[in-house]
Amino acid sequence: MGGSNEILNESEKEAGDESLAVCLVSGGMDSCVTAAIAREENDALAFLHVSYGQRTEARERRAFNELADHYQVTRRLAVSIEHLKAIGGSSLTDKSIPVTEADLASRSIPTSYVPFRNAHLLAIATSWAEVIAARRIYVGAVAEDSSGYPDCRPEFYQAFQATIDAGTKPETEIEIVTPIIHLRKSEIVRKGTELDAPLHLTWSCYQAEDRACGRCDSCALRLRAFLEAGQKDPIAYA
């Protein structure tokens, strides 16, 4: 899962064998910390943002750009896949389905699940990585202590890795890296602080775009994480 810069020896660096990684950056806390990790482990980054007609699209796009500015990433691709809105089936893309208030004890899949969304994100990341010759794709998926979405589980990423291996050119070698998949949300906060990740630029709320609502699934998970990490969330809440 991605070595650090330190293990590249000098001759590799001199040969111009620059390692480039695509980083999926939604603009949320998890993708921010994932980008901070990716920056430690690669010579160059390319940031990919995918919006899909979700309620807080514009706010998330702003967070993406501010994170890219922060890390001085000039290679950016922002893609809009509005068909997920046309397909519907989620409270994030269909305004007739309410964004439910968080029930962190529940084991069922929340209404905010966007059917098979992460496969779309990975397909775009893979096509881009194949064309720009990036060798890794970083995704800030979190399996435990989190959403309950089926497309955030390690099995999903393992299966998608096999799909990449089978469905790209023989000479293409792309590895999916999910560096925070087994972390608790509070550990992600701590990791972010340790790496000086700009958490104040991130946006997590599913519902509002000015001040975070503090009540949706995503806000509830975030607030609990900061509480457990013993830190103050730097963004504003309603």
Next chain:
Amino acid sequence: MGGSNEILNESEKEAGDESLAVCLVSGGMDSCVTAAIAREENDALAFLHVSYGQRTEARERRAFNELADHYQVTRRLAVSIEHLKAIGGSSLTDKSIPVTEADLASRSIPTSYVPFRNAHLLAIATSWAEVIAARRIYVGAVAEDSSGYPDCRPEFYQAFQATIDAGTKPETEIEIVTPIIHLRKSEIVRKGTELDAPLHLTWSCYQAEDRACGRCDSCALRLRAFLEAGQKDPIAYA
């Protein structure tokens, strides 16, 4: 791989257990014959068309609609994923890369390969199938005697099947069906004729939209298929 209607027993039919299948319909010959097979094997069909900024986009969309009209399919979704054009890397989406003339003897991947394209198509089909409760996705991929694209091989579809199983809700059961993947192109022509598939409505040419060029990879494969099947291709060539 999808039984025929005949093996459904009457009690299942009476219970209103209608089988719905999503059919990926590009508008080409392979997807037309696949749709003809899907129609035999399912109670109801939903047609999905995905354009991606390829040169002959408008002509293919017309073929899609004419095929849907022919089969009286009202459930249609036409999606445009222009980011594959932004990503580039293919002669189909980047006009600075010429569409090469066919070299059917070559073993290399043609310039018309759109990086990882079929993963995008399957992701869209899966999201839609999950929302409309379709149980099968039909894809007219052809592995042998064909394009040489990595994302047309059986291994790719097997890996994607595992991705669907891992990345959708536990109660979702969606099966990818690739009924012509092992057929030669000439067998596809014969199968189409046998099922009375409207091959005259299809469009295969990568280059032209009025009369097929007859020289690109796709035209060359199609013409050879009709020749080997001993039939006349009903569409017009330049």
